[in-house]
Amino acid sequence: MEEKTTEKKQVIYSAIQPSGNITLGNYIGALRNFSIFDEAETRLYCVADLHSLTVRQNSAELRKRSLSLAALYMACGLDPENNIIYCQSTVSAHAELAWILNCFTYMGELSRMTQFKDKSAKHADNINAGLFTYPVLMASDILLYQTTTVPVGIDQKQHVEICRDIAQRFNSLYGDVFTVPEPYIRTVSAKIQSLSEPTKKMSKSDPEESFVSVFDKPDVIRRKIRRAVTDSETEIRYAPETKPGVSNLLTIISALENKPMDDVVASLSGLGYGALKEAAAEAVIREFTPIQARFDEIMADKETLSRLLKQGAEHAEALARKTLRKVYKKVGLVQL
Numbered sequence: 001m002e003e004k005t006t007e008k009k010q011v012i013y014s015a016i017q018p019s020g021n022i023t024l025g026n027y028i029g030a031l032r033n034f035s036i037f038d039e040a041e042t043r044l045y046c047v048a049d050l051h052s053l054t055v056r057q058n059s060a061e062l063r064k065r066s067l068s069l070a071a072l073y074m075a076c077g078l079d080p081e082n083n084i085i086y087c088q089s090t091v092s093a094h095a096e097l098a099w100i101l102n103c104f105t106y107m108g109e110l111s112r113m114t115q116f117k118d119k120s121a122k123h124a125d126n127i128n129a130g131l132f133t134y135p136v137l138m139a140s141d142i143l144l145y146q147t148t149t150v151p152v153g154i155d156q157k158q159h160v161e162i163c164r165d166i167a168q169r170f171n172s173l174y175g176d177v178f179t180v181p182e183p184y185i186r187t188v189s190a191k192i193q194s195l196s197e198p199t200k201k202m203s204k205s206d207p208e209e210s211f212v213s214v215f216d217k218p219d220v221i222r223r224k225i226r227r228a229v230t231d232s233e234t235e236i237r238y239a240p241e242t243k244p245g246v247s248n249l250l251t252i253i254s255a256l257e258n259k260p261m262d263d264v265v266a267s268l269s270g271l272g273y274g275a276l277k278e279a280a281a282e283a284v285i286r287e288f289t290p291i292q293a294r295f296d297e298i299m300a301d302k303e304t305l306s307r308l309l310k311q312g313a314e315h316a317e318a319l320a321r322k323t324l325r326k327v328y329k330k331v332g333l334v335q336l
Ligand code: TRP
Pocket: 013, 014, 015, 016, 017, 048, 051, 137, 138, 141, 142, 150, 151, 152, 156, 159
């Protein structure tokens, strides 16, 4: 028989947790890449508030941060009329599919997840079951929408891989229920490290001075980057293994200015670390200033923001239900 050539239409899905500050790392690794898919048929961008519950949160803060993150998506250029922007907890299908997929995921594969190992080391007093099954909820997010492409930071690659494994396992038992998604990771250099400990990933749960937040004002950005850890040499060179601090600043410039690393290094040749930090800080300020202005405008009209999120949730719900109904039927749940 001839091979079918029907191409699946592109469905983009991504999410960010509303826990804590959104950092420069989240911005370069994920957020900034969201708007490059404007050609895709369906694009969903979710605020992963259920995922945030795996770590203790202040309730009022969490709610506030969820709304701000949705506003930030819009401020970064995602038009809510053409993109489905919504909060995960407002579409109950996520939690429902997660239960089912929990029954198709092995303890062994979940225990291999690096994020689980890291987070359980960091929150040793609260290694809850949600932290362990976190990737299953993430797989549910993705699979509910027949997603083809998942733009994420490199740190989430393993989670997209387990999602693929779960989808393939389910499909091999029940037929073609889920689309098997591909991760989309823009460049190898898209991993932004901590400013104070440049061998570690930049993380919003680390001390203030180790990251730049999307909401930091220019003077704060300059101060934090000026204090970034470098090394005892003077030469500006890209060498992530031996010069992690300097390489991290170079990566920030290269990513934000969309310039190849060699060009960035060449443009700074003969200059000192002071100039490198200045260039990095200016690149960040140039990027964040207009986003902050749009963000303030969106947040000033909460009514419109709520209406847009409700609209996003309804749209997402309708798509998610289709997949969930199919899954319920396949696994043998009662159909009334
Ligand atoms: N786990 C992701 C992170 O911490 C957030 C996330 C939740 C996600 N669900 C997702 C990312 C679905 C992509 C697709 O960054």
